[in-house]
Amino acid sequence: TQLLEQSPQFLSIQEGENLTVYCNSSSVFSSLQWYRQEPGEGPVLLVTVVTGGEVKKLKRLTFQFGDARKDSSLHITAAQPGDTGLYLCAGRGAQKLVFGQGTRLTINP
Amino acid sequence: ETGVTQTPRHLVMGMTNKKSLKCEQHLGHNAMYWYKQSAKKPLELMFVYNFKEQTENNSVPSRFSPECPNSSHLFLHLHTLQPEDSALYLCASSQDRASGSYEQYFGPGTRLTVT
Numbered sequence: 001t002q003l004l005e006q007s008p009q010f011l012s013i014q015e016g017e018n019l020t021v022y023c024n025s026s027s028v029f030s031s032l033q034w035y036r037q038e039p040g041e042g043p044v045l046l047v048t049v050v051t052g053g054e055v056k057k058l059k060r061l062t063f064q065f066g067d068a069r070k071d072s073s074l075h076i077t078a079a080q081p082g083d084t085g086l087y088l089c090a091g092r093g094a095q096k097l098v099f100g101q102g103t104r105l106t107i108n109p
Numbered sequence: 110e111t112g113v114t115q116t117p118r119h120l121v122m123g124m125t126n127k128k129s130l131k132c133e134q135h136l137g138h139n140a141m142y143w144y145k146q147s148a149k150k151p152l153e154l155m156f157v158y159n160f161k162e163q164t165e166n167n168s169v170p171s172r173f174s175p176e177c178p179n180s181s182h183l184f185l186h187l188h189t190l191q192p193e194d195s196a197l198y199l200c201a202s203s204q205d206r207a208s209g210s211y212e213q214y215f216g217p218g219t220r221l222t223v224t
């Protein structure tokens with residue numbers, strides 16, 4: 001069974017700080033996606049990474065796929081209250097997406 | 110309407126009731142999914158439909174019955190549910206299973222409470 005572990009599960013920081021959240025597995029995934037989910041809404045796709053070592057940037061968010069395609073990280077620079085939400089990683093396994101349990105991020109003004 | 114819509118957004122039902130959740134996607138996709146999201150647990154895939162055919166049922170109890178009349182609509186019929194079925198039920202769509210694009214687009218979910 002393919003599993004994705006996200007860490008930390010909860011993170012609360014002040015506006016302007018930097019942070020990194022992690023998504024790890026012992027399994028190889030052909031691609032990995034990051035979603036953000038705000039309260040009362042469904043997850044929204046942020047990015048898909050496909051190649052080992054790939055780095056993608058989305059404004060202040062930087063996503064990296066591990067060289068072995070078993071892990072990924074999301075780094076946020078100068079966090080803002082609008083970044084608050086549940087961040088989910090999802091790996092493309094055999095015939096379906098495997099989701100991590102999420103990192104709940106709170107940015108305090 | 111754009112994207113993926115779900116109705117109702119909130120539902121409270123007793124254990125003996127019968128209700129249905131509705132999902133509609135306006136993205137021209139051919140694959141649709143039902144997920145269950147409970148507190149502190151990863152998203153659980155329940156059912157997958159590809160071109161209206163059910164391709165996956167992840168050991169979901171028979172008290173949950175999906176229906177996909179066409180590629181744009183997906184229903185989840187509920188009957189004799191248990192309190193532990195209370196959760197956020199999310200619908201999603203993607204281009205199709207064969208294209209290899211597993212990028213999924215989610216609806217806002219239905220918050221279900223079983224009393």
